[in-house]
Amino acid sequence: MNFKNLREYLAWLYYQYLLITGIYVLEPWEKSIFNSIFFSAIGMVIYTSYVFVPIHVRLALEFFSGICGGQPESTMALMN
Numbered sequence: 384m385n386f387k388n389l390r391e392y393l394a395w396l397y398y399q400y401l402l403i404t405g406i407y408v409l410e411p412w413e414k415s416i417f418n419s420i421f422f423s424a425i426g427m428v429i430y431t432s433y434v435f436v437p438i439h440v441r442l443a444l445e446f447f448s449g450i451c452g453g454q455p456e457s458t459m460a461l462m463n
Contacts, residue, residue, distance in 0.1 A: 401407040404421075406414050 404417075406417050409417065
């Protein structure tokens, strides 16, 4: 893929973003405020997913392994 096709594709994606969100009708200063709030929210969702989802997945796996007949760890097994 050459540079011109990539540039056209990115321009098309940006145009689709403008159409889907409906911000093509906003003033430039309104677009910047909307984009900064939108991308800040997306960034917070990505950060929260990165930090908290693995913890919740581990806890869910521990919970369901206990329900489905997993062997509970005893203190004697840990001491040996």
